Amino acid sequence: MSDLGVYIHIPYCLQRCTYCDFATYVHTEIRPPQDYVSLVKKEISDKKNLFVPRELKTIYFGGGTPSLIQAELIVDLISELSKFGYTTGPQTEITIEINPATVDERKLEIYLKAGINRFSVGAQTFSDRLLKMVHREHNADQTRQTLALLRKYNLNFSFDLLFALPTQTLAELRYDIDVAVELGSKHISPYCLTVPEAHPLSKNRPLEDEQVQMFQMIHEALVKNGQHRYEISNYAQPGFESQHNLLYWTDRQYWGLGLSAHSYSKLSEWGSRFWNPNSLEIYAQQVLGNAQQNDSQIEVLEKHQALTDFCHTSLRLSAGLSVDKLVNKFGATTAERVRDLVTPMIKHDLLHLVSDAYCLTEKGILVSNQVFEKFTFLKSDLA
């Protein structure tokens, strides 16, 4: 049976970071976590037949700050899935996002007993000055303490780092990378801060040239440390790639539960996407049966849309867009159409052919959005 991953969204945070676009709330301002988890459990039970029950490849608790709520509630959700046949085994990767200063030894032991085996730590930066500037509640010492706890149990963890923050220097970023490496992270996700133009954090940011230098510095430092860029924003030592995120990028099914969560199923010819609302009250009303899911929450894909998704997600990966897989899924004529687009990009050094796959070059990575635009297909393109 094919792989299936589950994403569960936990929308509680200590604070609402102004740069964050995720569907989250300050934990004291919404219904308590027990109520929210009951809603998600009802959603699991109501939608259990959308997929075929099987042992899960991955579960990912994302947020928000999943580590903020009682650990028992997280365990409850894993048990609820398994009650309906969506079981976990030793091979299942179970990740939880944790924020510094929200996990203690007791919580950690409960997670471990439930099979959680991967921890994604929202470190962001090890500069207290910059943490303050982006209004984070934690400081670098608290990140180190959280790390010390994870290391004591010899656990698999990953760091999220934010870069190109206002007034951040190359030297400060270099320090962040060095600390992340020194603390033993085998997986690092460096994200370039993205904020709208009018946002207060859009002022005094490193200029474009400097941002490119930052990208290159991160790349060189991590590669030197034995990590490879397996996806545009993700580095790992071999064997430590996020299996869950790889599901998203390799055309495999995932079931998203909870507020704002997105799913992808292959039940229709070209696959379907469906998603939950971003507002907690609307989500609650839908789960409780007081409001209908509406048509704008599902998209049954047509061939040109599936092809667009396939090209975009594959090109994000260092493994690239495999010609064989393209032919298998879409046929030789469509693969030819893609090849016509690739040829000029190879000439401009934006893509290159590595064995049987089209891959972004270093130059292509820097302008990946422009490359993806070329691989956005309309129905008429395939007529």
Ligand SMILES: C[S@@+](CC[C@H](N)C(=O)[O-])C[C@H]1O[C@@H](n2cnc3c(N)ncnc32)[C@H](O)[C@@H]1O
């Ligand atoms: C879903 S968030 C949750 C992680 C955790 N709550 C935290 O903030 O540490 C996952 C990651 O997205 C990244 N992120 C959030 N907002 C961003 C933005 N505006 N630009 C770039 N990365 C962002 C952060 O690095 C964050 O760790």
Ligand code: SF4
């Ligand atoms: S803690 Fe993380 S998820 Fe919560 S608001 Fe801040 S960036 Fe967003």
